[in-house]
Amino acid sequence: MTHTFYLKTPNSESESLILFSCYFKNEKKKFVYSTGETILPKHWNKESKGPKARAKFAGVNSLRMQLNRYSEAFMKAEERHKLIKEDFTSNSLKSFFQMEFKKVESGSKDFFGIYDEFTTEKKMNQDWSAATIKRYKNIKTILQNFEKEKSYKLSFTSINSKFHSKFTDYCMGDLKHINNTYARNLGLVKTFLFWALDKKYTYNDEFKKFKKKERVITNQVVLDKEELEKLMNHKFELKSLERTRDIFVFAAVTGMRYGELKFISKRNVVGTTFHLKEEKGSEKEIRTIPLSKVAIHILEKYDYNLPVTANQKHNEYIKIVFEKAGFTHMVQKVTTRGKEVIRKDMLFHKRVSSHTARRTFITMMKRDGKSDKLISKITGHRDMKTLNSYYQVDSDEKKEAVDAVFDISF
Known part of the structure; x- marks a missing residue:
């Protein structure tokens, strides 16, 4: 039994659908099945019933492979029916194609x-x-x-x-x-x-x-120890802002992701260590996170039930928290679009989010000389490249490093 391919609209100037066809003599019926593939008629060889041998256009090799799949599937279906001694019908071929190419009725799954x-x-x-x-x-x-x-x-x-x-x-x-x-x-x-x-x-x-644009590490804002103390010691008039501040500081001194804070309870705090079974990456081992004095203070303040809100709401409130605490100086945000470097001056508090806390933890730890391996054991990072993308080097730190290395007497 033979089969062929032909174009639905062979005289069109736009792409035409490619159809599979064969004839079932016992049924006196022509079987036609849409391959779902298209091609410009100028690239189609009417004699060989396929793309022209020297046709060069995007996806031509994939198209040839797909049409070969239909030919192979047809022969496979015919041979299978011979082996099991069942009639090879148009309906059985259609069902086989539907299963082989995972298609449903035309138009229902684009x-x-x-x-x-x-x-x-x-x-x-x-x-x-x-x-x-x-x-x-x-x-x-x-x-x-x-x-x-x-x-x-x-x-x-x-x-x-x-x-x-x-x-x-x-x-x-x-x-x-x-x-x-x-x-x-x-x-x-x-x-x-x-x-x-x-x-x-x-x-x-x-x-x-497809090549992705090279990812660029965007400069982000972080806090140093003095700024964290300033934030922690600020007196807020509204309790909602105080709660938001406490959540931010707790995340900043533990390095936890915002979504992990909801797992904290008395049951998984042993002494001054929090035992976290990660929701993100169930295959990971239980993470142990040491709790500093300020972290314990915040937990006890809320009886180990942190008042965590939705991340979006927290990000709205935390900007107000930093504004009320006096973080109103200007900083520059630098981003890249293609080859264009975009610089924009913004208020510090406008750039703060829940992620700033985790970034602050990593940056403060690295500035204090703690190893990546140690930090990653606390934060749960497996990829050191990702961990280091959180690390923000400030001007003072760079100056201290240069002065220390090039402290030349003259």
């Missing part, structure tokens, strides 16, 4: 339908945290807006160098994403595409060539 399957699987397998789920939801919105605003229909076939250029321009031009934001978002898109490739929804691996 690019974003498969994206939804990807996110649903990850959530059901408990692979993602709430923050990760939110990121992938955001990426879907960005891709949908890109498709609409740039009139670029997204399919696995259209994920090519043209898409990469247009998507980069959209994110960094229209949305004004800096390098780090774009690098993270493109990484999330590629994670989805790797999943789709593994699930055989596509054989187009052009995305592997």
Whole structure:
């Protein structure tokens, strides 16, 4: 039994859908099945029923591989029915193709339908945290807006160098994403595409060539010991601000992530050590975090039940806390978009967030000469590169280092 491929619209100037076809004599029926692949008719060889031998366009090799898969699947299905001595029918071939290529009825599962399957699987397998789920939801919105605003229909076939250029321009031009934001978002898109490739929804691996913008360590604000004492000793009129301050200081003297603070209770504090079984990375061993006098003071103040609020609310309040405590001096925020360096003067308290506390802990420990290995045992970092990205070197520290090395008598 033979089969062939042909174009749905062979005389079109735009891309045409490629159809698989064969004829079932017993049923007197022509079987036609959409491969989901498209090609410009000028690149199609009518005689060989495939892409022209010398055709050169993005994704041509992946297209050839996909059409070969249909040919192989057809022969496999026919041979299987011979072995089990069952009639090889158009319905059985359709079912085999549906299973082999993981398709459903036409139109019910497009690019974003498969994206939804990807996110649903990850959530059901408990692979993602709430923050990760939110990121992938955001990426879907960005891709949908890109498709609409740039009139670029997204399919696995259209994920090519043209898409990469247009998507980069959209994110960094229209949305004004800096390098780090774009690098993270493109990484999330590629994670989805790797999943789709593994699930055989596509054989187009052009995305592997997509280069992310080099991540740039953005200068961040941190506190030194004197500033931490100033914050801790400030008297706030509102109890809500005092509670927010206490949560921030506790995180700053323990190095804990904001999301980990909710796990603290009398049950997991032994003496002056907090025993944390991480929610992020269930395979990790229990982390022991030493508690300083100020940390113990804050825990006892709230009877070991820290008044932790939602991270977003905390980030709103902590800016007010720092403003009321007198952290109103100007600092410069430096970011990078493509090759452009963007400098913006901002008030110190406007740049503070819950993450500032963890960054402060790491920076203060490193400035005091503590080793990366020791610090990582407390913070839970496995990657030293990530740990060191938290470390902020200030001007005074640089000057002290230079003076110490080049203290030359003259």
